[in-house]
Amino acid sequence: MHRFFAIKDDVKQDKIIIKDKDFNHIKNVLRMQVGEKLEVSSDGMLYAGEIASILDDSIIINILESKVSCQEDIEITLFQGLAKGSKMDLIIQKGTEIGIKNFYAVSTHRTIVKINDEKKEKNRLNRWNAIAQEAAKQSKRTYIPEVKDIINFKEMIGLLKEENIIIVPYEDEKNISIGEVLKEIKGKNEKKINLIIGPEGGFEKEEIETIKDVGGSIVSLSSKILRTETAGFVASTIILYELSGLGVI
Numbered sequence: 001m002h003r004f005f006a007i008k009d010d011v012k013q014d015k016i017i018i019k020d021k022d023f024n025h026i027k028n029v030l031r032m033q034v035g036e037k038l039e040v041s042s043d044g045m046l047y048a049g050e051i052a053s054i055l056d057d058s059i060i061i062n063i064l065e066s067k068v069s070c071q072e073d074i075e076i077t078l079f080q081g082l083a084k085g086s087k088m089d090l091i092i093q094k095g096t097e098i099g100i101k102n103f104y105a106v107s108t109h110r111t112i113v114k115i116n117d118e119k120k121e122k123n124r125l126n127r128w129n130a131i132a133q134e135a136a137k138q139s140k141r142t143y144i145p146e147v148k149d150i151i152n153f154k155e156m157i158g159l160l161k162e163e164n165i166i167i168v169p170y171e172d173e174k175n176i177s178i179g180e181v182l183k184e185i186k187g188k189n190e191k192k193i194n195l196i197i198g199p200e201g202g203f204e205k206e207e208i209e210t211i212k213d214v215g216g217s218i219v220s221l222s223s224k225i226l227r228t229e230t231a232g233f234v235a236s237t238i239i240l241y242e243l244s245g246l247g248v249i
Helices: 020-029 087-098 118-138 153-160 178-188 205-213 228-244
Strands: 003-005 015-019 037-042 045-054 058-068 075-081 102-107 146-152 166-169 192-197 217-219
Touching: 003 020, 003 118, 015 020, 015 037, 015 045, 020 058, 037 058, 075 087, 075 228, 087 102, 087 118, 087 228, 102 118, 102 153, 118 146, 146 153, 153 205, 166 178, 166 205, 166 228, 178 217, 178 228, 192 228, 205 217
Parallel strands: 003 037, 075 102, 075 192, 102 146, 166 192, 166 217
Antiparallel strands: 015 058, 037 045, 045 058
16 A cells, blocks of 8 residues: 655644555556545654545645554664765665654765855755655555755764764774664663764774764774665664564564
8 A cells, every 4th residue: 555644734623635656656646546545744644544535736635543653663764974966865765664754964084075065065964854754655664764954974963962872883992883882872761873984985083083072982883894884774774673673473
């Protein structure tokens, strides 16, 4: 069954109004008809509904059943070093599918991509958030992750100062594995995880020391060197498996 998203204001007692991109997708791409059933997620609720009417600019859904959405137990925020080309698109798409809650794109010392144009930055954020929304639909998540902003390294450190759990896979770390750190976290029952992944060129040693100063755990992710577009996906999968039982039936 197809799943869509609606804002809280578009849920009216026993009806839901579908507008904008989802309206176009239902009407012109899927060509769904009156009477067909679908799911709508909104503000922590999951609705089973039936198309009641198709208007010129919206679709009216009759609510047949509602229930509280299953809340995602572990909240991962990925601070991803800006990657070149279409790599960021892939990172956001696959990160959304696996269960990441929020993303920040981070400009670091070795970042190849430099975004100094406000209009280009806004366009990229809009595209990335659209990718997250489509991936959330495809993977039937009940929450649409948000690509919050493009920030620099100093701004990231400012955001992390009040956080408890910060995990940083680093290719030069040989002693402490991500598994060891996750065992300690599991005992503390922490639910909010901040994951930091470097850009193509990795982090400067000074950047790693700065992250340590705000409580970051520097870990080994693999005996192999992973690409930036792979590292976040692998690390997130391990975190979710260890802390929330991902893959356990």
